Amino acid sequence: MLAARRFLRRETVGDHGRTLHQVKDGDWDQFYRDRWRYDRVVRSTHGVNCTGSCSWNVFVKDGLITWEHQATDYPTTGPDSPEYEPRGCPRGASFSWYEYSPSRVRHPYVRGVLAEMFRDGLQRLGDPVAAWADIVENPLKARAYKSQRGRGGFVRASWDEVTTMVAAAHVYTTKTYGPDRVVGFSPIPAMSMASFAAGTRYHALLGGTLLSFYDWYADLPIASPQIWGDQTDVPEAGDWWNATYLMMWGSNIPVTRTPDAHFLTEARYRGTKVVAVSPDYADNVKFADDWLAPHPGTDGALAMAMGHVVLTEFFRDRTVPYFTDYVRRYTDLPFLVTLRQTTSGRWATDRFLTASDLGEEDGAHKTVLVDERTGEPVVPNGSLGFRYGEAGEGRWNLDLGDVLPALGLLDLSDEAVEIDLARFDVGDTEGGATIRRGVPVIRVGEHLVTSVFDLVMAQYGVRRGDLPGEWPTGYDDPESPNTPAWQERITGVPAPLAARIGREFARNAERSKGRSLIVLGAGANQWFHSDMTYRSFISLVTLTGCQGVNGGGWAHYVGQEKARPITGQQHMSFALDWQRPMRHQASTPFWYLHTDQWRYERVPADELSSPLGTGRFSGMAFADTVAAAQRMGWSPGHPAFNRNPLDLTDEAAVAGVSVQEHIVAELKAGRLRPMAEDPDDPANFPRCLTLWRANLLGSSGKGNEYFLRHLLGIDSAATAQECDPQHRPRDLVWRDEAPTGKLDLLTAIDFRMTNTGLHADVVLPTATWYEKHDISTTDMHPFVHAFSPAVEPPGDAHSDYDTFLALADRVSELAASHLGVRRDVLAAPLQHDTPDELAMPSGRVRDWKAGECEPVPGSTMPKLIEIERDYTQIGAKMRAVGLLLDKLGTNTKALTVDVTAELDYLRHQNGVVTDGPFAGRPSLATADRMCEAILALSGTTNGRVAAAGFEALEKRTGQPFADLIAGHESDRITYPDTQRAPQPVFTSPEWSGSEKGGRRYSPFTLNVERLKPWHTITGRQHFFVEHDWVAELGEQLPAFRPPLNMARHFGAPGELVDGGVTVRFLTPHAKWSIHSMYHDNELMLALSRGGPVIWISVPDAAKVGVRDNDWIEAHNRNGVIVARAVVSHRMPEGTVFQYHSPERTVNVPKAEKSGRRGGYHNSLTRLLVKPTHLAGGHAQLTYAFNYYGPIGSQRDEITVIRRRDQEVEY
Amino acid sequence: MRIRAQVAMVMNLDKCIGCHTCSVTCKQTWTNRDGTEYVWFNNVETKPGIGYPKHYEDQDRWHGGWQLDDKGRLKLRSGGRLKRLSRLFVNPDLPTIDDYYEPATFDKDILVNAPAGLKDTPVKQPRSALTGEPMAVTWGANWEDSLGGAHEHAAGDPNIARMPAEAAAQVKFEFEKTFLFHLPRICEHCLNPACVSACPSGAMYKREEDGIVLVDQDRCRGWRMCVSACPYKKVYVNHTTGKAEKCTLCFPRIEAGQPTICSETCVGRLRYLGIVFYDEDAVLAAASVADEHDLLEAQRAVFLDPTDPAVREAARAAGMPQDWLDAAERSPVWRLISEYKVALPLHPEYRTLPMVWYIPPLSPVLDAVGGAGRDDADADAVFHTIRELRIPVEYLAELFTAGDVEAVAGVLMKLAAMRSYMRARTLDGTVAEDLLDGIGMTGDQVEAMYRLLAIAKYDERY
Structure with a gap:
């Protein structure tokens, strides 16, 4: 092909009977040549929450971004394997549409009524903090702007004005209620680490609360901490090539792992058998040799039956030396x-x-x-x-x-x-x-x-x-668990088929020494009892010796969780170079309490208890289990107490006791209460919420209508009744009047207007992924690579990094007269990968509130850690690498590394701060410098750090590891390297697999090959x-737990009443969007149905007279959705899909049911908290951010579908 | 013999994941402009389905392509020159915008600039990109994606109508019988292009040097005969300029030695581009063979073996440079079409001799949901026979072999045999030549084909 350019003869050839052959005649084709012409190509990627992390070439012509095509220059996988090129998908290919779209946010916006009051207050009072207090302390004024959320009326503001207002709100809240009432949320650092770090570092230095995402999104496989003591570690997509038996279980690879799907299709040609387990004929089924279609949520029964076959035939009837x-x-x-x-x-x-x-x-x-x-x-x-x-x-x-x-x-x-x-x-x-x-x-x-x-x-x-x-x-015994016939009754999968696949899977593992792989996805994971389902899956790969083997084991791909340079990423993001720790919070219990979803609970906690239990949860609500787990120090609870932590330290100083003694004494006396015991106390409200790189109210907010009502204080479509007295929590204060509008300030930082932005008080314009410096990694590929600006941000838009620096500077200015230097006290839970794991031998629970023990910080209750905060220096600290690294080094997964050499390197690479108290410290003044710091401090990107970490590991284990990094000790990856092309990372003790010698990454190969223990009790x-x-809960051993019986607890929401049919409501990941992103992109709208849809089976549609593309409504006690129906025979009867996440900003009419704008998929959900996900204090069940915490599951829900009037009103 | 070179493409449908990245990168580069809102030079269809534009494969309706007259002579299905001239101003065979779809756009900046005091959150409504009027979205460029609405529409898939009655009766739009695959389509850049012959203005032509079919925008007078005559409906009307436009095979890139955009950005890595040599003098006869089942072999016979010294000598004599000869020799397209014989033309019965060929897809077995009996005891026999596949072979035959079931089955057997052969190689390192009985390939050939289909390095694909 390359030769073609040389063969350009000019010769006219006439008509040969039918066909006109000729060379170019005239210059008519100049139009197409001009279209292809461009000035510049810039390498970047997409920071959306997907696992692609693809490298793209962005084409620029006349200063405008024209289009993007995938890069094809990934480092090779070797001569006998497919390459990673050309990673990408249609969503990413359409991104440049956003650059110039009508929904682009180009300027700061404030809701008009709020802007007016603030301007008025500032003029009258002269002090921004006083001006903010003047608004939020006046109920009428507060009501005036909170009630307008979501109802239009934004006005433009200057950066100066808007940062002043947001900073004033944060300073006011810190001073009045406590810094822990200033809350930040931004998911998935791996998708743009500097942008994440900017805001998290800001919150860390302020003392704010940072919300988790991995558990909240129900992407965290809780079974992984339970089984391995590890958050998640999975093979890169290139390792599928090494599998010889591959099961896709609830993972629709072509749709949700689009850039990686080719490894699957190609591995088949190498002889790999492929099995799809999916309740519908999903896109991936096409690539399978066998399709197993269990009823939704019953996957665990199928896996248990396969385990029954494996144990019977490969452990009892016959012994397989490899397995034993x-x-x-x-x-x-x-x-x-x-x-x-x-x-x-x-x-x-x-x-x-x-x-x-x-x-x-x-x-x-x-x-x-x-x-x-x-x-x-x-x-x-x-x-x-x-x-x-x-x-x-x-x-x-x-x-x-x-x-x-x-x-x-x-x-x-x-x-x-x-x-x-x-x-x-x-x-x-x-x-x-x-x-x-x-x-x-x-x-x-x-x-x-x-x-x-x-x-x-x-x-x-x-x-x-x-x-x-x-x-x-x-x-063939259908009664006794867990036989193939027993599972057939539950799943609908024929018993012989289940047995055959289980047998083939194990036999393949026997022949291949562990190269049987299960690719797991959200379809199996995002259920309330996902941990139990996953344990039944993972049992299959551990019994057959597949885990820790290339081409084998589990491959859980839900969420881009793997920030490969994790040490630098965590230390920088959480400002661990200045202070340790920061306030990390598990989101699910946080929102369960603070959006008052607990007030609507009808499932008592002991409903989940097994007859094997001791009645431990008797009389308790889920909210009580949250409060218990927080007070015992297992799970974080922020804000911690109903008093300002800055005041608690002052009180202790006045009393002349340590703050720990003071707090314990106050708690015992009942004068101080944990937040969780009275979340509706105004002293406990989260007051300020800042969202960046996130769409909480248009995508991830389970129980959306409760967010609207209680957090924002606006109308809601939820019709659920608050719980009866007998269902109320035992230990929580019940206030008859539920608070609404708890939040004083919602700040959204985004480049497009989402449902979150529409409801925010302040919207700040940010740079897109083609307008900033940052770095990206994923679990799917072993590279680190860069975002780079192809053009400058338009209008007044700044990068997230610069925005938070500006905010920090303004807070520092205002702090001079309002905060100064204060001492803060953090209530921190017992921490995973630290000696805290030893606090509760055998996981024996003792509750100090029940008098079973004394409250001892760090043992039977949270650690109480004092931190001095100079609020006038937050901006300066954001810009400098902090002093604590010199003293403590870095610590990841219990391995400490002295990083003096890296700090010295960064002084040269980044330059130093030139004046002020931190003169001489390495500079973090720009996003690219932040990228350098992250890369320099991490073993995956700095060979010296990896070598030092392995040295520490050798000391602890007595096993050899140093050879894994041999030859790379002086290699490092710099930010400019990542801008040139994707760079392969080094083997590092931060992770559990080896890339040495170009090997594909598979988790736990170091555990298996180097005898490194997993981070568990045994x-x-x-x-x-x-x-x-x-x-x-009877969950000590793997078992099948079915989906929650929502109809039993909440009543069937009206089957065949007003022409509706009750169905299971599932929200798989979409083909035309990544969560809510791209859903509003006109290219994707053109290739899909032009707005929100719900997929429904032919028989269910027939029951309610719905034809393809009819307008329908889906409703239950939590809310209502309006959407078009996509009727398809690939859907199983009894289940509908609304692909996650359609938003409510495009083509969503008003609902007949509520009279309000139709909702999105989380308008039908409400949180439920599984108590075992709060269990902590012991071995692998200790807390870490995004490592352990109740998942925000949403798959157990049901809804009524009905055909509505086809005349719609917007 | 008159030797010519053609840039041709093979798409391996067995690897297509239906992601539409090709469509988006193509549209972003070439047709995101006024007048081409509804135009997708590259589109991807879900099969079974009626496609884009609707029912384009129904030549009884559109009269596209060629047919043999009573004397066995090739003629345009849209009629002779006189008939076409008589229809210059009223062309009943022209698809309307509704046969494609009415493109929608969404209100401009209402989300950012909504006025204060709304009762509800602002929302963007669909409006026609053609008229600006509010509209309801009722069809689209990819309406049938993943079998959406298939039970209402897809029975109208012309390929089902052509299947033998017994096989067609087995195609049911029921959960248990579900099958699907994706069909990406660009212009076929045919050796015998009906659009070129139908053009009254002489604006359409096949490029001498590489066979790319183009519309001279200066000469085009907007008669639209090309739109009707193309049986693949891959010539479009730019409604702003009134002229015909079509896939250019990214000629500015091809000339620079780069693959087409749809090829390079294909995430499934399923597209192969290469040069094939063919004998221009043999085209008419090949397009005119009487039995439609013979069209596949006839078309293969038009291609010339680039390793044949006589062919190479002829190519040189025709002025082709050495690097074109080399490119032809290592052409993956040539290997897939003529050496391994796993690629097939789309609708050979249109007699246009299309130059985008397809490897048909495997699929799961039909009995998976029902769990019909097979030998469950042998855990090493993991693969099913191709006769058990969910996609009816008869359906694939209507697409690729004018209904010749055995020809399609033969290709699927090659893919299946390759998998079994390679499974033995991968698991045990054993060479199972016996598995190759019946597919007419050697172990070496199978391994070479495996490398091309599975490892498929960039330089091997293009």
Whole structure:
């Protein structure tokens, strides 16, 4: 092809009968040549919350961006593998439309009524903070602007005016209520790290609260912390190529992993078998060899049945050395678990046996297994008890020495007992029932113990020998969990098909040594009980030795969570160079309380409890479990107390006691209350909310109508009734009048007008992804690469980075007279990957409020950490790398690295601050410098840092790691490198896999190959999870939990009443948008249906007389949606889809049902909080930001669909 | 023999993910301007479906392409020169805007500039991009995406109507019977282009050097005969200029040695571009073979083997430079069409000798949902036979082989055999030549084809 350019003859050839051949005649084609002409090509990417992170060439002509095409120069994957080029998708290809779109925000906007009052106040009072107080302290004035949210009337303002107003609000709130009432939300740092860091650093230095996203989005697979003690780690897309059996489970790869899908289609040609598990004929089904279509939300039953087949055929009937070797070494299956007697006198599982039970000192976190050769209990290396402290140095590893862990006690014991195991497929409550099955037991001291392997065999219903209990008669037994026939009743998937796929999966893993892969997606994850579903999936890959093997294991792709240069990203974003920690907050409980969704709760917490539980949640509401988890120090609760933390330190100083003593004393006396016990107290409201890189009110806000009513104070389409007295929380104050309009200031920073912007008080214009400096990574590919400005931002738009610097400067100015230097006190939860994990041996819960123990900060309640804040220096600190790094270095996943050399490097690379108190510090004055700092401080992008981290890891584990970075110790990736082309990252202890020698990244290969423990109680991958709250829900072992029965709790919302049909309401990810982004893009609107749609099956549509493209309404107690129907036979009966997230800004008429503008998909949802996601304080179940916390699930909901009047009004 | 070179394309539908990146990058570059709002030089259709414009494959309706007259001579289906001249001003075979779709745009800056005191949040309403009037969106460039509304429309897919009755009866728009695949389409840059022959102005021509079919914008008088005559409906009218426009195969890029935009930006990596040599003197005969089932072989026979010394000598004699000879020799298009014989032309029965060819798609088995019996005990026999696939082979045959089922099945068997062969290689390192019995390929050929289809490096694709 390349030769074509040389073959341009000019010769006219005549008509050969039918066809006119000729060379160019005249210059008519100049038009097309001119269209193709351009002045400049600039490399950038798209910072939307997708996992693409694709490199794009942006074409510029006459100073205008014309179009974008994908770059094709990714570093090679090697001669025998497909390359990453040309990553991209139609959404990204249409991005340049936004540059000049009518919805582009080009200037700062303030709602007119608010602007007028502020201008008036400023003129009268002369002080911006006083002017703000004058508005928000006056109920009439406050009502006047809050009631206008979402109703138009923006006026333009200058940057000076608008930063003054926002800064005044933040200073006022900090001074009056506390800095923790100043809240920020911005998701997914990986999608543009400097932009994220700008705002988070601002909030960190202020003392503000930063909200999480990964759990809130229900993208966090809670099973990952539970099983691995790891947030999420997954293979890059290029590793699919190495799989020889690939199951797509709830992941619609062509639609949601568009740039990566080719690895799937190509791997098939290499002989990889592909299976699709999807309730609808999704786009990915086309690429499968087999399609399994379980009813939505029943995936866990299918996976449990496959596990039943695997355990039966590959562990019981036949032994596969590869599998047994793997599970002995790398899973908790050999470990011993104690049994307890339930209130009814039956036996049930309790906790891991520990070295303390054997009489060892400091043995509470050392777990025990039996050596098959001796039959004796032994304490192997690698458990949590070896992770911290000097005694464990060199012993935190998976080296078993001469020990051969016994896989089950059947051959070692003559004794067996019947135990009760949880099942959730039957029963009168969500808590289900139990089934009795026998396990072999031995006695260790006073304890009756069995092994996790024996428990798993019992749980899956695999009968061995003459063990007592209720066992299936065979695969075809439809009654006994978890047989193939049993799952067929639940899922609709034919039993032989389920069995065959399970068998093929394991057999492939046996032949390929672990190259069976499960690609998991939101379709399986975003359910209330997703953790249980995922545990049933992950069991399949751990039983078959696939995890930690290239081409095998799990591949959870939901959210662009992987900021590869994570150390620099976290330390810079959270201002850990100045102070530690910052106020991190799990969003789901935050919004559950602060948008008053808890006031509408009808499901009591103990509804979820298993009969195996002890009644721990009896009389409690979900809100009570939130309050309990926060007061016990498991899960963060911000604001923490109903008093300003800046005042608490002053009070302590006056009283002459430490602030810790002061707070404990005040709490015990009842004079100070945790926020969670009275979220409707005006002292506890979140007052200021700043959103950037986010669309909370147009995309992610589950329970949108409750946000509108309680947070913003405007009309809402929710019709749900507040809960009856018997459903009210036990420990929370119930105020008869629910507050509305809790928020004083909503600031939205965006380049386009979204539903969030429409409801904000202030909208600030920002640079697009083609107008700023930043860096991007993803879990899907192993590169780091850049955003670069192709043009300047238009109008008054600035980058996020510059916006937050300006805001920080203005706060610093105002602080001189309002705040000065203050001492703050943070209530911080017990933290994962720190010795805090040792606070609660065996996960035994003690509640100080119930008198079960004393409130001890950092042990039975949150840590209380004092931080001095000089509010006059926030702007200066934003611009400089802080002093704490010199003293403490960096710390990621418990590995500390001295970064003196990096600070010195940054002084040269970035230049230094030239004056003021921080003169001489490395400069962070611009976004590209921030990028340099992130890259310099991270092991993935700086070989020296990786080497230092591996050195620390070698010391702790006694295992070799340094060779993984050998040859790269002096290599680093700079920001200009990332601007030139995507750069492959280095192997680093920040992550669990190896890229050495051009290897494709797969998680946990270092654990498997280098015997590094997982960050769990045993140091192994877990089937058994211990914690009293987990036990209460009967979830210690994998099991199938069905979707919540919403009809049972809230009533069917009106089946076939007023012509409606009740259906399950699912919100998968869309083909024509990334969340709400691109949904309003005219190219995408042209390729889709031109506005919001709901997909419905042919039979359901027929029931309510709906034809394709009819206007329909979907409603339930939470709200109402108006959309066009897409009727399709690829949809299963009983389920509708509204692809996430259609927004309500384009082609959305008013609803008949409410008379108001139709909603978007989260208008039909409301949060529910799963208590086990709050469980903390112990081993892998300790808190970290976006690592653990209740997920904001939204897939268990139901709705009524009805055909509406076809005449619509906008 | 009169040797010519043609820049041709193969799309591997088995890899197409239906993402439409090709459509968007093409439109952003070429047709995001007044007069071409509804125009997609490249579009992607969901099959089964009626396509864009609606029912374009129904030549009984549009009279596109060629047919044989009573004497077996090739003639335009739209009639002879006189008939076409008589219709210059009233052309009943011309699609209306509704056959494409009325393009919508959305209110300008109402979100930013909404006045104060609205009862509700402001919203953008659809308006016609042609008239500016409020409109309801009732059809689009890709209305049938992922089988949306298929049970109402897709039965009108002309390919179903042409299927043997027994097979057509099996196509049901029911959940259990669902199948779909995507069909990206550009101009076919035919060897025997009906549009060129139909043009009364001589404005349409096939470029001498590379076969790209173009509309001379200076000569075009807007008669629109090309629109009717093109059976693929890939010539459009710019309603602002009144002239015909079409895919140019990105000639400014081709001339610079770059692949077309749709090719380079294809995320599925399924497009191959290359040079094929053909014998211009053989085109008429190939387009005129009596039996439609013979068209595939006849068209393949028009292509000349670029490795044949006689062909190379002829090419040199025709003035082709050495690098064109080299490019032809390593042309992935030539290999896929003529060596591996896995690529097929779209609707050969139109007799235009299209130069964008397709590898047909595999699909899951039909019994997956029902779970009909097979040997479940052998966990190593993971693949199904191609006769169990959900996409009816008869349907694919209507698209690619004028209904010749065996020809399509033969291609699918090659893909299936390649997968089984490579599975053995990948899992055990074994060479299973026995799997290749019946597909007429050697192990080496299969591995070379595997590399081209699966590893598909940039330099191999273009």
